[in-house]
Amino acid sequence: MQALIDWFTALLADNTIFNAQTLGYYGSGLVTTVQLVFLSLVIGLVMAVPLAIGRSSRRRWISLPIFLYTYVFRGTPLLIQLYLIYYGVVFFEGIQETWLWVFLEDPFVPALIAFTLNTAAYTTEIFRGAIKATPRGEIEAARAYGMSQRLMMRRIILPSAFRRALPAYGNEVIFMLHASAIASVVTIMDLTGAxxxxxxxxxxxFDAFLFVAAIYLCVTFAILYLFRYLEKRMLAHLKPVEQ
Incomplete structure (x- = not known):
């Protein structure tokens, strides 16, 4: 372990590769990566909650389109989705003459759309499974109190489902962080692009990509620590009481 630390310290001491300019590129790439992942996760989470509720519906006309959406985006590679959205935008006739082109010509926006749709599909299925796993006793108790379906969903089912989905959603966050490395293929200067x-x-x-791998590793550890903390706080009631 000490040999690895010494080797990494010597690597950072190489002024040819690690100077103010290159560290600036890495810093800018880190900011872009965090922005892309954070925005896609937040928007995807907002989309996934109503989609998961609809996916759990017994009405086929509601659940079937959502199933097809999640099936397509979970069944195809994220890289292909990114290419289709990034390169496919220009094939819409007249779009370059509309106000939308001001946003779509920036590669960050098509990448954000692709990442958001992808993570929303996965998060929908995560929450859908958590909703389906709600104990019958909780639902029956809510009905006994006279709660409506909407009130029961807001006060009982969704909070309980979110706690159960937290470990799986933590894995999805880490997956999106790692998957963001493909954003550089559409000219985005993220960490991998830097x-x-x-x-x-x-x-x-070797030096450039190893340093970026170390940054990804540190961010991953931070995410793991955050979700471990959240799980400890939100699932504390499930721990056995010590005698």
Whole structure:
């Protein structure tokens, strides 16, 4: 372990690769990555809650379209979805003459759309499974109190489902962080894009990508720690009481 730390310290001491300019590229790439992942997760989460409720509905005309949406986006690679959205936008006739083109010409927006639709599909199925796993006793108790279906969903089912879905959703957050590395293929200067730029400039792929891998690792550990803390707080009532 000490040898690894010494080697990494020597790597950072290499002024050829790690200087103020390259560290600026890494910092800018980290900000772009965090923005892309955070926005896609927030928007995807907002979309997933009503979609999960609709997916749990017994009405086929509600649940079937949502099932088809989640099936397509979970059954195809995120990279293909990104390519289709990024390159497919220009094929809509007249879109370049509309106000939408001001936003769509920035590669960040098509990437955000692709990432949001993808994570929303996965999160929908995560929450749908958590909703279906709601204990019958909780539902019957809510009905005994005279709660309507909407009130029961808001006060009983969704809070309980969110607690159960938290571990799986934590994995989805980490997956989106790692999947964000493909954003660089559509010219976005994220962490991986910064590493590719520095590699092309200094011809040092090992150093550039290893440093980026270390950054991804640190962010992943931070996310793991956050979700461990949330699970500890929100699932504390499930721990056995010590005698």
């Amino acid at each position: 590493a590719r730029f520095i590699y092309a400039r200094y011809y040092a792929p």
